[in-house]
Each structure stands twice: as structure tokens, then as C-alpha cells.
Amino acid sequence: xxxxxxxxxxxxxxxxxxxxxxxxxxxxxxxxxxxxxxxxxxxxxxxxxxxxxxxxxxxxxxxxxxxxxxxxxxxxxxxxxxxxxxxxxxxxxxxxxxxxxxxxxxxxxxxxxxxxxxxxxxxxxxxxxxxxxxxxxxxxxxxxxxxxxxxxxxxxxxxxxxxxxxxxxxxxxxxxxxxxxxxxxxxxxxxxxxxxxxxxxxxxxxxxxxxxxxxxxxxxxxxxxxxxxxxxxxxxxxxxxxxxxxxxxxxxxxxxxxxxxxxxxxxxxxxxxxxxxxxxxxxxxxxxxxxxxxxxxxxxxxxxxxxxxxxxxxxxxxxxxxxxxxxxxxxxxxxxxxxxxxxxxxxxxxxxxxxxxxxxxxxxxxxxxxxxxxxxxxxxxxxxxxxxxxxxxxxxxxxxxxxxxxxxxxxxxxxxxxxxxxxxxxxxxxxxxxxxxxxxxxxxxxxxxxxxxxxxxxxxxxxxxxxxxxxxxxxxxxxxx
Amino acid sequence: xxxxxxxxxxxxxxxxxxxxxxxxxxxxxxxxxxxxxxxxxxxxxxxxxxxxxxxxxxxxxxxxxxxxxxxxxxxxxxxxxxxxxxxxxxxxxxxxxxxxxxxxxxxxxxxxxxxxxxxxxxxxxxxxxxxxxxxxxxxxxxxxxxxxxxxxxxxxxxxxxxxxxxxxxxxxxxxxxxxxxxxxxxxxxxxxxxxxxxxxxxxxxxxxxxxxxxxxxxxxxxxxxxxxxxxxxxx
Numbered sequence: 183x184x185x186x187x188x189x190x191x192x193x194x195x196x197x198x199x200x201x202x203x204x205x206x207x208x209x210x211x212x213x214x215x216x217x218x219x220x221x222x223x224x225x226x227x228x229x230x231x232x233x234x235x236x237x238x239x240x241x242x243x244x245x246x247x248x249x250x251x252x253x254x255x256x257x258x259x260x261x262x263x264x265x266x267x268x269x270x271x272x273x274x275x276x277x278x279x280x281x282x283x284x285x286x287x288x289x290x291x292x293x294x295x296x297x298x299x300x301x302x303x304x305x306x307x308x309x310x311x312x313x314x315x316x317x318x319x320x321x322x323x324x325x326x327x328x329x330x331x332x333x334x335x336x337x338x339x340x341x342x343x344x345x346x347x348x349x350x351x352x353x354x355x356x357x358x359x360x361x362x363x364x365x366x367x368x369x370x371x372x373x374x375x376x377x378x379x380x381x382x383x384x385x386x387x388x389x390x391x392x393x394x395x396x397x398x399x400x401x402x403x404x405x406x407x408x409x410x411x412x413x414x415x416x417x418x419x420x421x422x423x424x425x426x427x428x429x430x431x432x433x434x435x436x437x438x439x440x441x442x443x444x445x446x447x448x449x450x451x452x453x454x455x456x457x458x459x460x461x462x463x464x465x466x467x468x469x470x471x472x473x474x475x476x477x478x479x480x481x482x483x484x485x486x487x488x489x490x491x492x493x494x495x496x497x498x499x500x501x502x503x504x505x506x507x508x509x510x511x512x513x514x515x516x517x518x519x520x521x522x523x524x525x526x527x528x529x530x531x532x533x534x535x536x537x538x539x540x541x542x543x544x545x546x547x548x549x550x551x552x553x554x555x556x557x558x559x560x561x562x563x564x565x566x567x568x569x570x571x572x573x574x575x576x577x578x579x580x581x582x583x584x585x586x587x588x589x590x591x592x593x594x595x596x597x598x599x600x601x602x603x604x605x606x607x608x609x610x611x612x613x614x615x616x617x618x619x620x621x622x623x624x625x626x627x628x629x630x631x632x633x634x635x636x637x638x639x640x641x642x643x644x645x646x647x648x649x650x651x652x653x654x655x656x657x658x659x660x661x662x663x
Numbered sequence: 664x665x666x667x668x669x670x671x672x673x674x675x676x677x678x679x680x681x682x683x684x685x686x687x688x689x690x691x692x693x694x695x696x697x698x699x700x701x702x703x704x705x706x707x708x709x710x711x712x713x714x715x716x717x718x719x720x721x722x723x724x725x726x727x728x729x730x731x732x733x734x735x736x737x738x739x740x741x742x743x744x745x746x747x748x749x750x751x752x753x754x755x756x757x758x759x760x761x762x763x764x765x766x767x768x769x770x771x772x773x774x775x776x777x778x779x780x781x782x783x784x785x786x787x788x789x790x791x792x793x794x795x796x797x798x799x800x801x802x803x804x805x806x807x808x809x810x811x812x813x814x815x816x817x818x819x820x821x822x823x824x825x826x827x828x829x830x831x832x833x834x835x836x837x838x839x840x841x842x843x844x845x846x847x848x849x850x851x852x853x854x855x856x857x858x859x860x861x862x863x864x865x866x867x868x869x870x871x872x873x874x875x876x877x878x879x880x881x882x883x884x885x886x887x888x889x890x891x892x893x894x895x896x897x898x
Contacts, residue, residue: 236796236798236799237799238799238801238807238809238875240875240876241767241769244766244767245767248766248767352766354767355771355772355878358876359876360876363878551876553804553875579799579800579801579802580801580875581798581799581801
């Protein structure tokens with residue numbers, strides 16, 4: 183239940199604004215003004231799991247993908263896979279290839295959005311630079327060529343989605359339990375093929391640029407959410423990076439495989455879901471380690487940590503270099519999400535190329551038909567931000583009776599709180615919040631790339647609320663942006 | 664057999680049409696399109712949606728063009744400011760009465776209600792939306808009815824009765840509580856009269872009756888009733 187005002191040593195202020203993707207950070211202080219803890223609060227409530235009850239299962243891709251305008255394709259795929267399981271059939275090979283291609287488009291556009299539009303202002307202009315300039319407009323001013331490269335790369339990703347599925351955003355008409363509704367035409371495939379060389383060049387140049395910056399960012403690498411945790415992600419049968427199918431692998435901080443979930447429908451044997459009264463976001467944890475000890479991370483960093491290779495030539499070279507940053511091939515610092523994301527971006531462009539060059543992608547057999555054969559279905563896909571799970575139960579008529587969705591951003595929830603606590607302990611020294619400190623808290627959240635609009639680095643107001651609370655629960659200082 | 668032609672004016676244009684013609688048809692034959700959702704060529708007119716209301720000079724009342732026959736020397740107005748306002752209100756009432764969420768509807772982009780709202784410039788709904796939660800009947804092998812999207816145009820009922828000739832579908836209750844039912848309010852799978860001919864899905868203007876798994880653009884066919892009637896009359 184949402185509360186307003188002070189209660190004991192905690193202060194609830196919610197909802198702060200019209201919260202679609204808004205966050206609230208509360209920093210708790212000890213008696214001596216040092217930081218005790220920091221809480222990352224998501225005061226948003228969407229209710230998809232409840233209001234989809236009673237709807238036909240085949241409407242689920244269209245409904246659930248509305249959870250997100252940035253990564254609707256990942257929801258479409260996780261949902262369609264859950265529906266595939268309900269009808270109990272394997273989609274035609276070309277339908278799977280097209281779904282994968284569409285997903286590569288999604289990854290490219292989302293990763294480009296995070297790096298160029300949201301994170302590059304911090305990295306290129308500086309954490310303490312003028313906040314009025316620290317946005318994509320500032321980047322356009324400083325390096326118009328780089329900004330244009332980012333915008334074009336994102337456009338390429340969006341175009342893949344549009345050419346495959348008809349629309350750039352919320353292209354739910356195309357997907358169907360058991361396949362897809364229409365094939366890819368040669369004209370559309372040729373259009374995409376023509377854009378590949380430029381996209382590949384952009385992805386490589388961006389990675390080179392970022393590697394050049396890394397030398398000057400050692401302090402951030404050391405202090406931005408640099409802690410041990412478990413990592414989870416899908417891997418292909420031979421251990422490579424995987425976004426659509428495969429097995430769910432959990433690795434520990436030493437690089438040992440802690441669990442391998444071959445049948446994703448058994449995800450609940452591995453993942454528990456805790457709740458906290460101060461956040462509407464669930465706290466998933468690795469079951470065998472309990473809560474909160476079983477904190478794990480998902481997303482680009484985790485996918486690279488759990489995988490043994492990428493599987494495309496250019497990305498594999500970068501992958502080997504990246505792995506040297508950590509012990510036993512496990513990279514701990516949250517800051518390296520940026521690095522992992524750019525390697526993945528390169529992989530996705532290469533993988534899109536590989537899919538587009540396969541003549542089988544133009545096959546017209548993409549649809550299969552079936553009725554409800556199973557009363558339960560689980561779909562797992564790797565969204566740009568991490569592992570996404572849709573789990574439905576239906577009645578014999580195919581009406582949803584139960585729905586559980588674990589959104590990628592949720593998996594990192596325990597890790598967010600660890601990461602902002604670490605940043606706050608490093609940078610908050612006095613009873614006065616500095617703008618640069620505020621931005622560092624945001625920057626570590628941004629590195630995770632959560633699906634909250636607080637990470638938009640919006641031109642103008644940033645919807646972030648940082649509170650400084652002393653040990654008696656008194657609000658010492660508060661900055662709202 | 665000689666046809667008695669009547670002279671009248673529609674929107675100031677002098678026309679002559681056969682006696683007994685409905686105003687909607689007379690206007691259409693002369694290039695004037697009056698909005699309608701329930702009327703469909705090939706089916707008997709019903710006069711349910713009230714979108715085709717027109718003004719006839721000399722009367723303060725409004726007349727539904729689909730069921731009002733032309734008369735001699737009538738002066739008909741089809742598109743006055745008052746009518747435009749009323750039509751927008753009718754569409755808003757239809758949108759408010761049940762659960763109409765275009766973005767997640769199977770009929771999105773192929774919906775006559777959606778197209779009508781666009782055409783008339785309905786950009787908001789001034790009435791409180793009801794958001795009904797009637798259970799969906801998908802017991803039939805491939806036909807599904809989601810009554811939350813039904814606008815009670817009765818096209819499905821009329822085509823089932825007048826063209827297919829089985830009268831499986833009908834209405835129960837009154838006013839906003841009306842519901843399309845199968846036989847004596849059975850689940851669709853239990854209907855002994857339904858021939859699974861799909862005509863109801865073909866003429867449904869919205870996403871209330873559809874074929875599971877089939878793109879709705881393939882299913883819809885507004886000409887089907889007139890086509891079958893025409894072929895039958897040739898015999």
C-alpha cells in the first residue's frame with residue numbers, strides 16, 4: 183500500500199510524479215553522517231499480470247508488449263514463445279530466423295539508445311559537466327559525427343523491426359503463436375542488406391572510441407557497482423551468447439556454473455521472487471542462495487560473463503579482450519555494462535548480417551496452426567536489459583487464468599541497491615548533496631540501463647528524487663529533478 | 664413493370680430515385696455517402712446505430728436514412744453541423760459502452776468503428792467508459808466472440824438468419840445489456856444449429872467475432888451478403 187509522509191525512521195513519498203518509469207532514491211545516514219544504506223525505489227504499478235486474466239492467450243503478445251516502448255520486441259518474443267508452448271508446436275524454421283532477426287534489430291536500437299543518447303553524455307562530457315549541456319544535444323554540439331552515427335545505428339535497428347514485422351514499435355500484428363503471419367520479401371531483405379556495411383562500421387568505431395575512453399575512467403570502474411554477484415543469461419547449446427533460445431545459465435563470481443536450467447519452464451526451481459514494501463518492483467534471487475544473498479545480475483555484462491564465446495568473428499575478438507578484465511572470465515564492475523553492451527551491439531550487427539545472408543530467411547512458410555494443447559507455457563528470451571520470462575496458464579478455451587512475468591530490469595533489483603549504496607558511500611561525505619554526486623548515482627543506474635524513464639537523461643527535467651535521511655529518519659536534504 | 668421515379672433534393676442536389684428506395688441508398692447512388700455502422704448491402708436494414716440520421720425539411724425530427732424511404736419533393740440534409748455533432752456523440756457512446764482498446768484489439772486497422780471515429784474526428788470520449796469484462800466464448804473450434812467489443816449492430820444476426828438461413832445468433836436482454844447469443848444462450852461449441860459458415864466473422868464491423876489465428880484483414884468481407892444474394896437471384 184502506498185503511504186505518504188514520515189513513519190519511524192523511514193520516509194515514504196509516493197507517488198512522486200506520474201511514475202511511468204520514475205525512480206526514487208533514499209539514502210539513509212548513520213549518526214556520524216556516513217552513509218548507512220541506499221534504496222532504489224520504483225513506485226510504479228502496471229498490473230499486467232492481473233489484468234490479462236480472462237484474455238485469450240493469443241492476445242498476450244500484443245498486450246504484454248505494451249509494457250515497454252523501448253523493448254517491445256523482447257516481450258513479443260517471450261510472450262510468443264510462451265504461446266508456442268501452449269499450442270505445443272515448433273514454429274517453422276524461417277519464422278524462428280525472422281524472430282531472431284527482429285530481435286537483433288531490437289538489440290541494436292536499444293543498445294545504441296543507451297550508449298549514444300543516455301550514457302555518452304556522462305562519458306564524453308564528464309560526470310561533473312554542466313547538467314544543462316549533459317545530454318544528447320551537448321553531444322551533437324561537441325561531436326556531431328558521433329551523434330549522427332548513434333542516431334543512424336538506432337535507425338538501422340528500428341528498420342530491421344519494421345521490415346520484418348511491419349511497424350517500428352509495437353509490431354504485434356505480425357507475431358503468431360506457432361510462427362509469424364507473413365514472410366520477409368526480397369525487396370525488404372535487400373534494403374536491410376544494403377545498410378549493413380555502414381552499421382558494422384559504426385559499431386566498430388564506437389567500440390574503439392569507448393576503449394580509448396576507458397583509461398580515464400578507472401575510478402568509475404573501481405567504484406560503480408563493483409561487487410561480486412551471480413550472473414544469469416541464456417547460452418546456446420555450445421555455450422555461446424544467445425538471445426532467443428537455449429538454456430538458462432547461472433554463474434558465480436568465480437566463473438563456476440552454479441546452475442543450468444535446461445528446461446526454461448523450470449525457472450522457478452532456480453529463481454525465487456521476494457518483495458519489499460517500499461518498491462513495486464519484485465526482487466528475484468537465486469533460490470539456492472536465498473534472499474538477498476542470491477543477488478544476481480542480468481543484461482549485457484551477465485550475458486558475456488556466462489557465455490564462452492560470441493560466435494561471430496569481430497565480436498569474438500573483442501570478447502576475448504573483454505574477458506581479460508576479470509578473474510576467470512567474470513567481470514564484476516557494473517561500469518563495464520557499457521563495454522559489454524557495445525561488444526554485444528557489434529555481435530548483433532554481425533548476427534543480423536549472417537541471418538540476412540541465409541537464403542532460407544526468404545522462405546514463405548512461416549505460419550503453422552494449432553489450438554490449445556497445453557494449459558501452461560513459459561517463454562524466455564534475452565531482452566537488451568537481461569533475461570525476460572513470461573509464464574502463462576490457460577483454461578481449456580485458451581483464456582489466461584494466471585500470468586507471471588519477470589521483467590529483465592527486475593532481476594537486477596538487488597544489484598541496483600548494492601550499486602547505489604557503493605556509489606553513495608564513496609561520494610556522499612557531508613549533509614549536503616552535490617550535483618556531481620547526484621549524477622554519479624544516476625550514472626550507475628544508467629550503466630545497468632534499466633527500463634525506467636529516469637535513465638532517459640532527458641533534455642530538461644530529470645525525474646529523479648534523491649533523499650538524504652539521517653539515522654533518526656529525519657529528512658536532511660532532498661533534490662528532485 | 665414500370666418503376667415510379669420520385670424527384671427530391673439531397674444536400675441541395677436535385678435527384679430522381681425509384682419509389683420505395685431508402686434515403687441511404689438513394690444518397691449513395693447519387694454519390695453522397697452517409698455514415699453508417701449497422702447497415703450492410705444485402706441485409707435488411709435495422710436502424711440500430713443511428714449514425715445515418717438525416718434532416719428532412721418540414722420536420723424537427725431526425726430520420727435514420729437506412730430505414731426511411733424517399734418521398735416526393737423531400738429536401739434532405741445529410742451533413743449539417745447538428746448532424747456532425749450527433750454522429751460524433753454516437754461514436755463516443757459506442758466507445759464508452761463497452762471495452763474498446765484499439766492498440767490490443769485483433770481488429771486494429773481493420774475496424775469500422777475505429778475508422779468511423781477517425782473519419783468524424785472523434786479524438787476523445789466525453790462519457791465515462793464502462794470497460795465491461797464479459798467472459799469471452801472461444802469454445803467453438805475456430806470462431807471466437809468477445810462481447811466486450813460488440814456494438815450491437817446485429818449484422819451477424821441478420822446474415823445468420825437472412826443469408827445462411829439458420830438463425831443461430833440472436834439478441835438477449837435490452838438496451839446496453841443486450842448480448843448476442845447462440846441458440847438458447849448456449850456456449851458456441853454446444854450450438855446445434857451453427858453451421859460454422861464464418862459469415863458472422865466476415866461482416867462483424869469490429870473485433871467482436873473473429874476467426875482464431877487468422878489475420879482479421881483476411882476474414883473481413885463487407886460484400887459477402889450482397890454477393891450471395893445476387894448469385895441467388897440469378898437462379
